[in-house]
Amino acid sequence: METKQENSIYGIVAEFSASEVLKAACRKVRDSGYKKTDAFTPFPLEGLNEALGARDKWMPFIMLMAGFVGAVSGYTLAFWAMGISLPLNIAGKPTNSWPLFIPPTFEMTILTSALVGVVSMLILNGLPMPYHSMFNTPNFDRASTDRYFLTIEAEDRLFDEVETLEFMNTLGADNVSVVER
Amino acid sequence: MPKQPAELETEVTGGEKPSGDSRRSLRDMLTSVPQQYDPEMQNQIIGSHHTLESVTAQISDIALKRPISLGWLISMFVSLSLLALMFVSVMYLILEGVGIWGVNVPVGWGVGILSFVWWIGIGHAGTLISAILLLLHQNWRTSINRFAEAMTLMAVCCAGLYPLLHVGRHQYVYWMLPFPNTMGLWPQFRSPLIWDVFAVSTYFTVSLVFWYIGLVPDLATMRDRAKAPWLKKFIGFFALGWRYSTRHWQRYNAVYLILAGLSTPLVLSVHTTVSWDFAAGIVPGWHGTIFPQYFVAGAVYAGFAMVINLGVPLRSFFRMKDLITMKHLENCGKFMCITGNIVFYGYIMEVFTAWYSGVVFERYLTFDNRMFGPYAWSFWLLIFCNGVFIQLIWFKKIRTSIWGLYIVALVVNFAMWLERLVLIPFSLTRDYLPSSWHMYYPSFWDYATFAGTLGLFFTLFFIFVRLLPTISMVEMRELVHHEHHVDELGANDPAVTGGLKV
Numbered sequence: 001m002e003t004k005q006e007n008s009i010y011g012i013v014a015e016f017s018a019s020e021v022l023k024a025a026c027r028k029v030r031d032s033g034y035k036k037t038d039a040f041t042p043f044p045l046e047g048l049n050e051a052l053g054a055r056d057k058w059m060p061f062i063m064l065m066a067g068f069v070g071a072v073s074g075y076t077l078a079f080w081a082m083g084i085s086l087p088l089n090i091a092g093k094p095t096n097s098w099p100l101f102i103p104p105t106f107e108m109t110i111l112t113s114a115l116v117g118v119v120s121m122l123i124l125n126g127l128p129m130p131y132h133s134m135f136n137t138p139n140f141d142r143a144s145t146d147r148y149f150l151t152i153e154a155e156d157r158l159f160d161e162v163e164t165l166e167f168m169n170t171l172g173a174d175n176v177s178v179v180e181r
Numbered sequence: 182m183p184k185q186p187a188e189l190e191t192e193v194t195g196g197e198k199p200s201g202d203s204r205r206s207l208r209d210m211l212t213s214v215p216q217q218y219d220p221e222m223q224n225q226i227i228g229s230h231h232t233l234e235s236v237t238a239q240i241s242d243i244a245l246k247r248p249i250s251l252g253w254l255i256s257m258f259v260s261l262s263l264l265a266l267m268f269v270s271v272m273y274l275i276l277e278g279v280g281i282w283g284v285n286v287p288v289g290w291g292v293g294i295l296s297f298v299w300w301i302g303i304g305h306a307g308t309l310i311s312a313i314l315l316l317l318h319q320n321w322r323t324s325i326n327r328f329a330e331a332m333t334l335m336a337v338c339c340a341g342l343y344p345l346l347h348v349g350r351h352q353y354v355y356w357m358l359p360f361p362n363t364m365g366l367w368p369q370f371r372s373p374l375i376w377d378v379f380a381v382s383t384y385f386t387v388s389l390v391f392w393y394i395g396l397v398p399d400l401a402t403m404r405d406r407a408k409a410p411w412l413k414k415f416i417g418f419f420a421l422g423w424r425y426s427t428r429h430w431q432r433y434n435a436v437y438l439i440l441a442g443l444s445t446p447l448v449l450s451v452h453t454t455v456s457w458d459f460a461a462g463i464v465p466g467w468h469g470t471i472f473p474q475y476f477v478a479g480a481v482y483a484g485f486a487m488v489i490n491l492g493v494p495l496r497s498f499f500r501m502k503d504l505i506t507m508k509h510l511e512n513c514g515k516f517m518c519i520t521g522n523i524v525f526y527g528y529i530m531e532v533f534t535a536w537y538s539g540v541v542f543e544r545y546l547t548f549d550n551r552m553f554g555p556y557a558w559s560f561w562l563l564i565f566c567n568g569v570f571i572q573l574i575w576f577k578k579i580r581t582s583i584w585g586l587y588i589v590a591l592v593v594n595f596a597m598w599l600e601r602l603v604l605i606p607f608s609l610t611r612d613y614l615p616s617s618w619h620m621y622y623p624s625f626w627d628y629a630t631f632a633g634t635l636g637l638f639f640t641l642f643f644i645f646v647r648l649l650p651t652i653s654m655v656e657m658r659e660l661v662h663h664e665h666h667v668d669e670l671g672a673n674d675p676a677v678t679g680g681l682k683v
Contacts, residue, residue: 019666038426038427038428039426039427040424040425040427041427041430042233042402042425042655042658043655043656043659043662044427044431044433044655044659045427045430045662048427049428049430049431052427052428054427054431055431056428056431056432058432059432059436059439060435060439063436063439077359077370078370081359082367082369082370082371085365086365086366086367088369090369090371097371100370100371101370101371103373103376103379103380103450103454103457104370104376104379106446106450107376107380107383107447107450108379108383110383110387110443110446110447111383111386111387114386114387114391114440114443115386115390117436117439117440118390118394118440121394121432121433121435122421125426125429125432125433128421129421130421130422132422132424141405141406142405143405143424143425144237144398144401144402144404144405144406144425145233145234145237145402145406145658146232146237146658
């Protein structure tokens with residue numbers, strides 16, 4: 001019945017011209033219990049994650065783990081190559097001359113951590129994603145300049161086209177629009 | 182109570198803010214800097230008239246709207262000519278071998294290796310600005326970090342060429358990498374040379390990733406501002422569909438900060454490893470524990486000089502004097518002053534260690550050869566440039582004048598090249614056995630290759646300034662936002678104090 005109609009809606013988007021109003025609106029949206037929300041700001045706005053209730057603490061952990069993996073593999077590579085695969089006596093140094101294996105180990109740590117960090121950031125963010133329904137929002141190209149946007153997605157449990165729209169109209173936005181998928 | 186949107190509108194986009202200005206003048210009174218008309222904006226890091234829209238427009242319009250100018254074409258022509266010279270010298274090198282260079286038997290490492298070290302060093306200021314100053318909350322770095330990072334990448338490209346060219350048998354270059362092969366051979370992990378392979382390739386990769394990730398939101402801005410549909414699609418491809426989502430921003434910021442944290446020890450490790458190439462050798466004049474420290478300082482020193490040498494034309498060429506202000510250039514000058522004097526201290530300690538060690542070979546090399554031998558001119562010229570001339574930067578008059586700063590920076594870049602000439606090939610001319618002594622004279626092709634890599638560097642740089650935002654628009658917007666919201670954030674915001682205290 002109405003599923004078809006709902007499916008064609010991505011969500012309701014409010015547009016703000018001031019960051020404080022956006023932040024206050026985010027808090028209200030969070031306190032009203034909406035979960036599938038997102039805000040769009042031309043630069044990372046301090047404290048907006050907390051206001052929106054969107055905290056993700058995985059990145060540092062992922063990068064730390066990747067660093068460990070890099071360190072272990074870097075050292076193993078040097079140790080295996082020099083100690084097992086091709087043991088050469090160089091100036092009487094022991095086969096496991098560990099202080100000399102530290103520089104490559106260190107570089108591998110950094111390299112792995114950096115690459116894994118960036119790739120997982122992109123994966124967790126769902127990027128690259130050239131098309132997204134948000135781009136259908138009127139005026140959305142100014143999200144990269146001086147406009148702030150807040151959306152409640154249609155997939156949210158509490159979403160109701162009429163009620164949510166009314167609620168969004170109370171947030172002090174310059175403009176509220178229903179965005180198609 | 183949240184403010185009314187109408188009030189905030191003027192605060193976000195409006196020009197004059199009485200409260201903010203009074204704070205600034207109070208601050209100026211406290212630091213006793215007279216407030217007067219200041220066309221170069223010596224004490225500001227961004228013009229106060231700027232809004233979110235104006236910084237974005239000013240930076241993106243350079244790439245999107247500005248027509249190709251005659252000046253750019255001429256610069257590009259010169260750079261491409263030098264690049265052509267590089268291709269010629271590389272082709273000739275590959276056909277004839279390293280014999281076309283001035284290297285000989287005791288002096289196996291000549292201009293090729295010293296240029297490698299010079300280029301790597303140039304890159305380090307970029308990483309220092311983008312990573313270390315980010316971690317230290319030096320907000321003034323914002324408008325110079327993008328092009329300094331680009332400078333890093335291009336400098337590492339130039340640097341990376343030299344070891345590849347220097348190996349002699351270029352078809353075996355890939356033997357430097359550890360990979361399983363039918364010969365059952367591995368690179369020697371106990372050698373600083375292989376550490377260098379790891380360090381430089383990691384440095385290049387991480388710098389590239391750091392730079393690109395920093396660029397993604399700016400590319401999205403360019404995508405949003407581009408008019409032609411094909412251009413929108415083209416830029417949009419590289420912008421990865423970035424849509425300024427808060428949920429994205431927080432992961433992005435976490436990664437960006439950690440990358441800065443990773444780059445900081447990385448940049449130190451790279452030049453340390455480069456210096457180990459020499460310090461781990463037993464050649465007199467190389468074998469010193471002072472090498473890593475003063476190599477790193479020297480790298481940052483030359484890098485900041487290059488930032489000044491590139492930044493000054495950039496800001497006047499693209500009329501960005503209110504974005505890259507005199508304050509930025511002066512701060513770069515201060516960095517040159519600190520690191521330059523560390524380098525000079527390194528020279529003094531080298532001489533002291535040579536004398537104090539009591540090793541006859543070290544003493545001979547340092548005193549009889551370096552100071553009063555056939556290459557004495559180079560040593561004294563180096564002492565003049567890096568020891569005496571650099572002291573001019575202590576004077577505020579010189580530090581805050583464009584020409585003064587520019588000339589000092591040029592001298593520094595030259596002197597750091599000279600330093601590696603004194604250290605690397607000239608030390609090799611006199612080793613333990615007098616029968617193997619030999620003079621070293623760089624050949625035409627040595628200089629041609631070096632000039633060629635300058636061409637490569639500037640070609641890439643001019644392409645970069647034409648096609649991409651040379652200043653991070655996201656960070657500039659953040660800075661404008663902070664400037665306009667200073668009253669709410671409190672007085673100790675580094676965006677107001679301009680970072681470094683005078």
